[in-house]
Amino acid sequence: MVEFRIDRRSGVATYLQIVQQVKQALRLGLLAPGDKLPTAKEVVAATAINPNTVLKAYRELDREGLVEARPGLGTFVRRSLARPGAGADSPLRAELAGWLARARAAGLDREDVAALVASVLEEGFGGAGERG
Amino acid sequence: MTELTFLPGRTALEAVGLGVRYRRRWALRDCSFRVPAGRVCALVGPNGAGKSTLLSVAAGLRRADAGALSVFDGLPADPDNRPRVAYLAQDKPLYPQFTVADTLRMGRELNPGHWDQARAERLIRQGNLSLHARVGSLSGGQRTRVALALAFGKRPELLLLDEPMGDLDPLVRHEMTAALMTEAAENATTIVLASHVLAELEGVCDYLLLLSGGRVRLAGEVEDLLATHSLVVGRHEEAGEPREFRDHTVVECRVTGRQLTALVRTEEGPLAGRWETSEPSLEDLLLAYLRSPQAPSLLTPSAEPRLGLRRAV
Incomplete structure (x- = not known):
């Protein structure tokens, strides 16, 4: 599991910060294939950001083939970026x-x-x- | 949840030609806009812009003097709509002699059949508040928590909040915002959040309604509004605005020494020439519009009113 850190003053769009932090966790091996990402509700409860922002980030990661959404179960890592x-x-x-x-x-x-x-x-x- | 909370086709709020008058002064004038259901909408504007007036009309507490405002395609004061809307006024009226438990009981009695005691109590417990404490003995932040618990317990589809975070310390503000966002994530509640604290809104709201002088200046998806504007910086020594700006709507243009800074609309295409451009922040956008009362209003397509209102009027 990962924990997101949102910097509201960084000038980087919030959803992009989540995308970048997931990729970083994939590179460092903090996340591996099969791992579950925190649900939008969990992220929102911890960071107080808009839930649609989290979903937008997950959709972007899905589009890049890094994670997949399994309806009713959550979002799971599909492949690693660790080299x-x-x-x-x-x-x-x-x-x-x-x-x-x-x-x-x-x-x-x-x-x-x-x-x-x-x-x-x-x-x-x-x-x-x-x-x- | 893996689905977005908003339903673009459903309308939570829709105004056509809305006007509200206090004696001879118009608090709102000729306002037309739409907020789709499931959005977290920032209602922004300087003091006296008409934010509170708009919320009280949406809550069914004031009538429109011109035009109309609809809530879920019905009249705000419609008995069918009452249970679907929760409104938290700026002064958060509560009974000081009541205990927290009494206050929640009032919520249950006033909302028969659709009261969620567990949800209301959860928010109270998160703040380590005693159910037996008297409301009058609570701090401002604690009273805000009780008022929000009352609003959440009603299980509204539309939550109208007038400057809810004003008297909260940063930690409680973060907790309350997280509670609001969880509410949106779990129940796809439409939230309209009036505020003039811009820092409260960045990352929280995905929809924007900017009022000033009783009129709508901007309405639509935050993302789309930001993407259709460019912050322009460059060297400029001639008199007047640069030629390249002619094909664009210039919201604001300032020259300091040789440096020109401008906010320009780019829906017609990018700006030509040697200008350095970047996407504005929400704060850049709001401040530029507020400093430039003459800049024309902008509504994104989803914020344009539809014809659904005619039935209600």
Whole structure:
């Protein structure tokens, strides 16, 4: 089960925040195929947002084939976004941690690193990437 | 639930040419709009815009002086409609000598056959309120909870709330909003929530009715209203509005030094030229309309009144 955190001042549409948080949970393995998402009523009771917003997010995830609604039962995860290379114990992560240590040793602060990473991401994946 | 709460074809509220007059002043003038059933509708506007007047007409407590307002395609004061509508006035009138239990009993006696004691008590218990406490001894927030419990216990199809959250602390406000949204999720209740606290509404309401000066300025799905406007920022040094704006309805346009900031309607297509555009927030949209009384009104298709009203009039 996941718990959603809604930031009303982020400027990101509420339904998109739910979509992004489900995808993040799928990437990190917090949600796996067969898991049930919280019902709209449960989300609403915890976050005080409009129930239709939750349903809109679930429909978007359904459309992308990540979850499926089973009438009368709830919404269930269909597939995972976790990749072997992106896990917490993967070699890629260890390399990145090593790189960050070198960047700090060279005197870069958090914002310098963020800007550098953003520009390399831009180069590697191109702009206008899908948010989420 | 896996189905959306609203039913686009069913109408909860519909006004055609609605006018209400206090002596010589019109509190509402020539208002036409529609709110589909199952929506959570924000009723927004400055003080004196006519929000409370509109709610009291919908609750059947005031008559229209011109035009008409219908509730579920009937007259607001129709005996068939009374049980379907709950109205919580701004001053939340309750009997101070009554205990909480007495108050709920009053709700049960006044609503024979459709009172849900369990639902009313649940809300009371969530606030750790004693059923034996006297209403007069409760804080403002606790009284709001009792008043909302009374409204929920009636199991209304339409819930009219006039500034319900005004005197609540942030935690209780969150709890009450969550209770309202749960009510909407469970029962597809249509909720009309009058407020001038914009932060209360973002993420909560999916429908909007903006009043100012007794007239309807905006009505429709929040999402669609936001999507048909663009917030425009750019450099502008000539006199007058930029040429590219000519084909668009400009709601508001301000120039500070070389920087131009504008809110423009884009239902005719995107804005040409070197302008940086983004979708406005609900607050951007409301403030721009309130600052620009001359900007023309906008109703999305679902907010246009239909002909159902003729039967009722």
